[in-house]
Amino acid sequence: MHSVELRTLSPAELSRTARVHIAGHRGLVGSALVRHFTEQGFGDLLLRSSDVTDLRERDAVRRLYAAERPRVVVLAAARVGGIAANAARPVDFLSDNLRIQLNVLDAAHEFGVERLLFLGSSCIYPKHAPQPIPESALLTGPLEPTNDAYAIAKISGILHIQALRRQYGLPYISAMPTNLYGPGDNLDPRTSHVVPAMLQRTHEAHSRRASRITHWGSGTPRREFLHVDDLARACLFLLENYDGDAPVNVGTGSDLELRELAALIARTVGYQGSVEWDASRPDGTPQKLLDTGLINGLGWKPEIALPDGLAETYAWLRSQSRP
Structure with missing residues (x-):
């Protein structure tokens, strides 16, 4: 596989003319990202539904990136579900998420994506992690068994990001949101959060x-609950203000x-x-309460109170x- 020459960006304000691929734009997080990036003046959003480009298919992702050449990627695409869905279909949650992540991250490197944010989940942390959970708790103990397959997939994504930084010097980052809610959520009682x-x-x-x-x-x-519009604001904030190996917790702190x-x-x-x-x-x-000291120290805080x-x-x- 031949990689194109990269023009990497230091954390700074992103050009509003940059082509931004929001992977998973129809989901709860992706739709919030589309709203926020549009409100912030981004005029070239690359949006492809799974019936057009199935991110689980490696060749389909390579064709998309070869043709469209996005400069920025937010990887919000994932198979997600509540405790019942995770417990009933661990193979689906492991296999689908691993394939999505591998395909997008490999294509991003190959086709010159300059900035990328990978979104994980707070379930990556051990079941009995210290509370509030610092980023340093990753890989320090056993996972919660009801969603360990999903968590392992997301942990693999974090390590993939760190490997791309270490081997190729890419300014790719990852963020770990707490439990999310908001308009556009999944209402199916069999799979909802x-x-x-x-x-x-x-x-x-x-x-x-x-x-x-x-x-x-x-x-x-x-549990801690973050409105998905606050997460969307955090994603753009991190792309413009953070460049580090550690995954960044995103939550409310309560x-x-x-x-x-x-x-x-x-x-x-x-x-x-x-x-x-x-x-x-x-x-x-x-x-499961996240320590949000890192992102708060960078200058971001949530804006939407839970009752509202x-x-x-x-x-x-x-x-x-x-x-």
Whole structure:
């Protein structure tokens, strides 16, 4: 494989005329990235849906990059899902994500991409990592078994980024967002994450005037939630302000029990019935709060408070013509 000569960029304001490939632009994160980059004046976004370019297919990715020559890439494409989906289909989560990452990162190097941001997940950290979790906790202990296949794929992506920096001197970086939510989220109860699952379940109970709803687990795990528009702002900020080996945590710096989240969602929806918990269902990691000292020290902080973000997300959910 022959690599073209690279014109690498130091962290600085990106040219708004640069061609930017947002990989995974139809997903929760990708759609937020499209909104933010467009608002910030980027006029040449390279967007290809999976039915046009399947990022799991190596030749398809090489053809895309050979023809379009993006200068900047945000790799947000991934197979994602909640605890049930991860536990039921670990092979899919491992295989699909590894192939996407390998194909995009190899093509980026081969065809001269100047700046690239790889998006991982907070599940890369050990199940019993210190709280809040610093970036240095990576690879220091066993993973949470319910999503270890997905986590291993994302860890491979981080190491691939570090290897490209070490071997070729490329200013590619990676970021690890905490639990995300917002408009455009997956509402499928079989595969959704905790916020959309709880919102949908509570909305349906409210619509039926049900006297009770039951959520998965004990309700005691603590989680941190970041609005996806805040993540999109963080992505552009990091591309313009960070160039380092370490993955960068992106979160709010605060968490709450899932019981508290359920109560907040009930208030958002207007549901007044009882909220119960099915403790036979898995809880996952007992706590997952990211140490955001690195990105905060660079000058970035989130802007959307959880109650405001949930209200916006619920308004979007209601607009989807769900019962």
